[in-house]
Amino acid sequence: MDPVPGDPAGAPRTGAPAGGHGPDLGPLLQQAARGDSAAFATLYDATAARVHGLVLRVVRDPAQAEEVTQEVFLEIWRQASRYDVARGSALAWLMTITHRKAVDRVRSAEAATRRDVTYEQSNRAVEHDTTVEAAHASLEAHRVRAALTQLTDVQREAIELAYFGGYTHTEVAALLDLPVGTAKTRIRDGLIRLRDTIGVGR
Amino acid sequence: MTDHDQTHDWDVHALSGAYAVDALDDLERARFEAHLAQCAECREEVDSLREAATALGTADLVAPPAAVRDQVLAGIGRIRPLPPQSAGGTRATLRRRTPLLIAVAAAVVLLLGVGVASLQPWDGDDGPQELTAAERILNAADASTVEKSFPDGSSATIVISRSEGKALIRTTDMALAPDGKAYELWLQSPAGEMVPAGLMPDEADTTYVLDGDASEATGVGITVEPDGGSPQPTSDPIALFALDS
Numbered sequence: 542m543d544p545v546p547g548d549p550a551g552a553p554r555t556g557a558p559a560g561g562h563g564p565d566l567g568p569l570l571q572q573a574a575r576g577d578s579a580a581f582a583t584l585y586d587a588t589a590a591r592v593h594g595l596v597l598r599v600v601r602d603p604a605q606a607e608e609v610t611q612e613v614f615l616e617i618w619r620q621a622s623r624y625d626v627a628r629g630s631a632l633a634w635l636m637t638i639t640h641r642k643a644v645d646r647v648r649s650a651e652a653a654t655r656r657d658v659t660y661e662q663s664n665r666a667v668e669h670d671t672t673v674e675a676a677h678a679s680l681e682a683h684r685v686r687a688a689l690t691q692l693t694d695v696q697r698e699a700i701e702l703a704y705f706g707g708y709t710h711t712e713v714a715a716l717l718d719l720p721v722g723t724a725k726t727r728i729r730d731g732l733i734r735l736r737d738t739i740g741v742g743r
Numbered sequence: 744m745t746d747h748d749q750t751h752d753w754d755v756h757a758l759s760g761a762y763a764v765d766a767l768d769d770l771e772r773a774r775f776e777a778h779l780a781q782c783a784e785c786r787e788e789v790d791s792l793r794e795a796a797t798a799l800g801t802a803d804l805v806a807p808p809a810a811v812r813d814q815v816l817a818g819i820g821r822i823r824p825l826p827p828q829s830a831g832g833t834r835a836t837l838r839r840r841t842p843l844l845i846a847v848a849a850a851v852v853l854l855l856g857v858g859v860a861s862l863q864p865w866d867g868d869d870g871p872q873e874l875t876a877a878e879r880i881l882n883a884a885d886a887s888t889v890e891k892s893f894p895d896g897s898s899a900t901i902v903i904s905r906s907e908g909k910a911l912i913r914t915t916d917m918a919l920a921p922d923g924k925a926y927e928l929w930l931q932s933p934a935g936e937m938v939p940a941g942l943m944p945d946e947a948d949t950t951y952v953l954d955g956d957a958s959e960a961t962g963v964g965i966t967v968e969p970d971g972g973s974p975q976p977t978s979d980p981i982a983l984f985a986l987d988s
């Protein structure tokens with residue numbers, strides 16, 4: 542198969558992961574789209590801890606989270622050719638797939654046990670990764686925490702309930718005692734401020 | 744102020760943030776994705792907000808057990824990566840869709856009444872357009888959805904409006920029917936009968952309004968039938984969607 546025009550192998554791309562470390566994910570996705578399983582293994586190793594960290598935070602149950610993480614990577618393999626560098630970073634693309642899968646899982650398990658709002662406590666006990674990547678991530682985490690202080694309390698809570706809790710904006714409104722229809726505005730305003738403070742996506 | 748308040752729920756653009764963090768229910772998502780396909784402003788905003796959400800989500804690193812890696816690397820051997828979306832066939836699909844999406848935009852503006860200035864202008868709009876059946880279902884006050892994901896990663900959503908008496912199906916990444924076969928749709932009657940409701944277009948991503956009256960239907964089924972369809976199902980459904988009454 543011909544290489545994609547205008548993209549010599551190894552050329553730097555704008556699709557580098559936020560934080561700018563680790564292998565460039567965009568070319569790995571492209572290689573994976575052509576069936577290159579070695580490139581995909583490299584992609585897995587570079588992103589598995591992030592993907593699983595988010596899945597675990599949303600899904601909470603470790604056994605279910607492992608299933609979801611596995612589904613996420615199979616989906617990334619299947620859809621690799623659909624990543625469009627013009628629409629954002631490769632990391633955002635795969636974390637979007639990750640988040641959607643995790644949220645689908647908790648919503649379909651709705652009738653089951655979850656639904657306690659103390660989502661922050663339950664995932665603190667998990668043993669965290671201690672690699673070099675983790676050090677980078679803690680820098681990132683610091684940056685994100687600092688940015689979060691720029692948000693109003695309601696914006697921050699609404700975003701956390703939606704993103705980590707997997708709640709719909711209507712449920713978020715009910716949880717925060719907001720009039721229906723205002724939670725979506727808080728989420729949007731908060732994300733815009735977060736985006737502008739961290740300096741991503743523009 | 745009253746007018747403005749009434750239009751609040753129809754302010755589709757305001758859903759960009761909730762969409763970026765998957766905080767929409769299935770129906771809102773279907774509506775917003777229809778909007779997204781024709782609103783470059785929202786697409787750009789969603790993309791940038793997803794980067795912000797990604798920053799939120801990448802702070803927690805937890806390595807999955809080694810067994811997950813083994814299963815993933817074994818699993819990809821059994822899955823064929825999808826072809827790029829910009830391949831010829833998809834362009835035809837997009838072209839066919841465009842009039843529908845423009846009409847959806849027109850419908851949204853009509854419903855908004857005010858606030859037109861905040862929307863993207865578009866060319867070639869010569870005043871009010873008739874809503875298509877799909878738009879009437881999507882915009883109905885009583886529209887509800889049932890979604891199913893399949894093991895191969897594809898998914899299908901039924902949107903039904905009892906007041907319109909119609910249902911539609913939206914598919915994403917559906918595998919095409921085998922050669923000489925077609926996917927036939929069925930509406931299940933309260934008596935349990937399967938009533939033919941048309942043949943699904945041979946496209947991976949499609950929106951199709953089911954034939955027939957769905958106001959009393961208790962379910963929607965999909966079966967694989969010989970080309971041209973059958974008056975009665977000849978096989979077990981590959982998918983069955985139960986509808987709330």
Ligand SMILES: [Zn+2]
Pocket residue numbers: 755756778782784785786
């Ligand atoms: Zn828009």
